[in-house]
Amino acid sequence: MKYASLKKANLNDWLGHLKKKAKLYAPRKKENLFIFRQVKEVEDVCLEYIPTILPPKKYYFPQKEKLFKFSSQPFKTAKAIDKFEEFILFGVHTCDIAGIQCLDVVFRDAPEDPNYLNRKDKMTIIGIECLKYCDKYANCTSMGNHIPRGGYDLMMVDLGEKFIIHINSEKGEKLVTGLDYIKEATEAEMSLLERAREAKKKIFKEEFIGPLPKVYDTFDKSFASAVWKDVGRRCVACGNCTAVCPTCYCFDTQDDLELSLDKGVRYRIWNSCQMDDFAKVAGGEDFRKGRDNRQKHRYYRKFKYPVDKFNRYFCTGCGRCTRTCMADISLIETVNSLLSEEGLQ
Amino acid sequence: MLEREILLEKMRTTPYLPMKARIVEAQMVTDKEKFFRIQLENKINLGHIPGQFVMVSIFGFGEAPISVCSSPSDKGYFELTVRSTGVFTDRLHKMAKGDELGIRGPFGKGFPIDNMFGYDVMIVAGGLGIVPLRSLIRYIMHNRNDFGNVQILLGCRSPRELLFEEETKEWMKRSEIKFNCTVDRADPDWKGNVGLITTLIPGVDINPTRTYGVVVGPPIMYKFVIVKLLEKKIPDHQIVVSLERRMRCGLGKCGHCQIEGVYVCQSGPVFTYNDLKKFKGECHEKAV
Numbered sequence: 001m002k003y004a005s006l007k008k009a010n011l012n013d014w015l016g017h018l019k020k021k022a023k024l025y026a027p028r029k030k031e032n033l034f035i036f037r038q039v040k041e042v043e044d045v046c047l048e049y050i051p052t053i054l055p056p057k058k059y060y061f062p063q064k065e066k067l068f069k070f071s072s073q074p075f076k077t078a079k080a081i082d083k084f085e086e087f088i089l090f091g092v093h094t095c096d097i098a099g100i101q102c103l104d105v106v107f108r109d110a111p112e113d114p115n116y117l118n119r120k121d122k123m124t125i126i127g128i129e130c131l132k133y134c135d136k137y138a139n140c141t142s143m144g145n146h147i148p149r150g151g152y153d154l155m156m157v158d159l160g161e162k163f164i165i166h167i168n169s170e171k172g173e174k175l176v177t178g179l180d181y182i183k184e185a186t187e188a189e190m191s192l193l194e195r196a197r198e199a200k201k202k203i204f205k206e207e208f209i210g211p212l213p214k215v216y217d218t219f220d221k222s223f224a225s226a227v228w229k230d231v232g233r234r235c236v237a238c239g240n241c242t243a244v245c246p247t248c249y250c251f252d253t254q255d256d257l258e259l260s261l262d263k264g265v266r267y268r269i270w271n272s273c274q275m276d277d278f279a280k281v282a283g284g285e286d287f288r289k290g291r292d293n294r295q296k297h298r299y300y301r302k303f304k305y306p307v308d309k310f311n312r313y314f315c316t317g318c319g320r321c322t323r324t325c326m327a328d329i330s331l332i333e334t335v336n337s338l339l340s341e342e343g344l345q
Numbered sequence: 346m347l348e349r350e351i352l353l354e355k356m357r358t359t360p361y362l363p364m365k366a367r368i369v370e371a372q373m374v375t376d377k378e379k380f381f382r383i384q385l386e387n388k389i390n391l392g393h394i395p396g397q398f399v400m401v402s403i404f405g406f407g408e409a410p411i412s413v414c415s416s417p418s419d420k421g422y423f424e425l426t427v428r429s430t431g432v433f434t435d436r437l438h439k440m441a442k443g444d445e446l447g448i449r450g451p452f453g454k455g456f457p458i459d460n461m462f463g464y465d466v467m468i469v470a471g472g473l474g475i476v477p478l479r480s481l482i483r484y485i486m487h488n489r490n491d492f493g494n495v496q497i498l499l500g501c502r503s504p505r506e507l508l509f510e511e512e513t514k515e516w517m518k519r520s521e522i523k524f525n526c527t528v529d530r531a532d533p534d535w536k537g538n539v540g541l542i543t544t545l546i547p548g549v550d551i552n553p554t555r556t557y558g559v560v561v562g563p564p565i566m567y568k569f570v571i572v573k574l575l576e577k578k579i580p581d582h583q584i585v586v587s588l589e590r591r592m593r594c595g596l597g598k599c600g601h602c603q604i605e606g607v608y609v610c611q612s613g614p615v616f617t618y619n620d621l622k623k624f625k626g627e628c629h630e631k632a633v
Contacts, residue, residue, distance in 0.1 A: 067362075070404040070447075071404070072404040072405060075365050075445035075446075075447070077362055077363065077365075106598065111357065111596045112357070113596070113598060114358065114359070114360070115361070223625040224626065250599055250600030250601070251593065251594070251600070252593055252601075253361075253407065253408060253593050253594075253599075255404060264404060264405055266361070268361075268599075271599070271600070273600060278601060279590070279591055279601060279602075279603075280591060282409070282430045282431040282433070282434065283428075283430055285629075287590060287591070287604070293627075297603075300605070300606075304606065305605065
């Protein structure tokens, strides 16, 4: 079976089934925004959502993650996590799936990161394709992430009465077989999918004023651009943009001691290149001074450096950095300003 | 298993887990710097290349990148020399012979010793820069015939800050290694040169195409030293520098040490000037 179909009326039955298989995480409403959260009541799952406050990154690259346990007297170390649990990410947008692929590339690059890879091994991804824009902040079309490009086990498309589900892996197939309410998609349903994809082409238009290779070339030339001064002047160095980014993975390590001051745990915690001490060494030298240079670094880590290193853009187009910015720094505007400096209209 | 295999296997399977190590010797060598001789568990050799660094762990205080200052030809132990300059290094200074700490590594790219065989070597050290360079100097001393003429230029702020004094005397006595030293500010007992390290360079006699210039020191120092070495016509790829950066993982992941797209902990800390000149503006050591 390559495509399956599920009546919307049976969605909660399926969610109940998935919940029994593994820990299930899905989007739900939180005040006027959305978050990924473990599913307790299937009714809480909300599939019509704009990108969640934090990407699902928190499940495979936790904000505070145990590296190992230690004792200093006598010197001893021990595993901090005995077993990694199976989990399902449900209702993931294609932009966030692109984010997972980016981090896969990073943490598989030698030397490999066992903590990440152990979690990733236990992860099942069930995506949902967007048929309209979440809001004005997204630039997923320019990044090519508005349509599914693999990297998932199952991908759902909302066709009104039904979901059509693309089965992309064996792991995914096991989650849709043997259930009387999930059937192989009919030809009529497949043509509905075609029509939905056609309709999308009219809605999703490139957000940047130039094609992606041009964006890369522009970054190659824009290291001294005045745009960075402008961005730096507005930035308040809060670090929100990096915390919500699905492809930011900079971290720090931290030792937490028990009251005995002898035993404890070493953690790794998210860190942000926007913090002013990020590149400062003990002697006091700061190797990336100024909010302009730190913002520039963040942008180059999306549009230039990873392209050189991994042949992949690290902006997914989710729009979170713009949505969350307290100073209204817009990624689309910044990139377009650079492009227009290069003569594009 | 071979020692190298043990270390590589550790790096592959548990890259964040430090190995147990014991301080077998510790002594203050200046007012601010302390010297440590360290033995890994089961006395396995670190097997580093001169110029590489280790991540030193003190549980409860964290981890810091420290250059190894002994040569791989010093077997059974390795050595560190550390300035007390923050919470972690202050705690490290309180540690004494017999105390245990954690070690990960060795990390990064060291000095290009294989490429330097047969060449003359001009070593320029500023302040604490002599610490990583000591690993290279000792390596050269132990493999003296692999190298041509060797000269060392050392600069520091005042005679009190001069590191490895005994060894320096030994280097000076060894006729086959030329040694020259200068201080920014002299004290009454000082009989040597006074002035910046850059003043020593024009006077040295070298065959530039057959010479490797190796520079370690603070950014403000290298900038000007590199200019002088370029004036001496040493080719860009034979000017070698080691860079200091903040580091948390040593694995090219945590992001702190990045210069533009390059992770210093994996691609460095040793670079040639040919590498450095390609940076667009984030490399503070690039010659002006």
